[in-house]
Amino acid sequence: MVEAIVTTGVDALLDLLRTADRIAMADVAVKLRVPLDTIQSWVDFLVEERIIGVEYKFTKPFIYLNRETTVKKETNLLPDLQEIKRAYLQRAREKRIPADQIAPLWDAHVRSELTSVEQFFYDQAQKRGVAETRERKALWDEYVRDVMVRLKG
Numbered sequence: 487m488v489e490a491i492v493t494t495g496v497d498a499l500l501d502l503l504r505t506a507d508r509i510a511m512a513d514v515a516v517k518l519r520v521p522l523d524t525i526q527s528w529v530d531f532l533v534e535e536r537i538i539g540v541e542y543k544f545t546k547p548f549i550y551l552n553r554e555t556t557v558k559k560e561t562n563l564l565p566d567l568q569e570i571k572r573a574y575l576q577r578a579r580e581k582r583i584p585a586d587q588i589a590p591l592w593d594a595h596v597r598s599e600l601t602s603v604e605q606f607f608y609d610q611a612q613k614r615g616v617a618e619t620r621e622r623k624a625l626w627d628e629y630v631r632d633v634m635v636r637l638k639g
Contacts (some may be wrong), residue, residue, distance in 0.1 A: 571592065
């Protein structure tokens with residue numbers, strides 16, 4: 487069975503920016519074969535979301551991938567997960583679940599949530615060049631272990 491991956495023009499734009507330090511917006515329109523006004527609307531949205539940035543040389547706009555924001559978003563993931571854990575534990579206490587049962591229920595909850603993103607993880611690993619299924623599975627197992635260890639603290 488062949489798995490199809492749907493990509494958009496914005497995906498193509500971001501892929502292009504991953505391979506270049508910065509690129510003129512007009513050049514992006516030519517390379518992607520998309521009208522400049524469409525590129526401009528994509529850029530406006532992505533700048534607003536702080537995914538990319540715009541820099542001008544005289545009157546010529548150049549766009550670049552905002553790597554700093556990407557790293558910041560990834561590092562802010564665990565504090566959000568810790569807050570989710572605190573809320574989960576509070577609800578468990580309010581429901582008078584015995585203390586010795588809360589931790590196993592939390593672990594089961596996290597594993598269930600992780601299962602919902604497992605296929606996405608595999609797809610992204612393959613997209614990044616991890617072709618062998620066993621290697622992707624090993625990466626997934628390592629990721630799950632890492633998340634579980636971090637959430638125990």
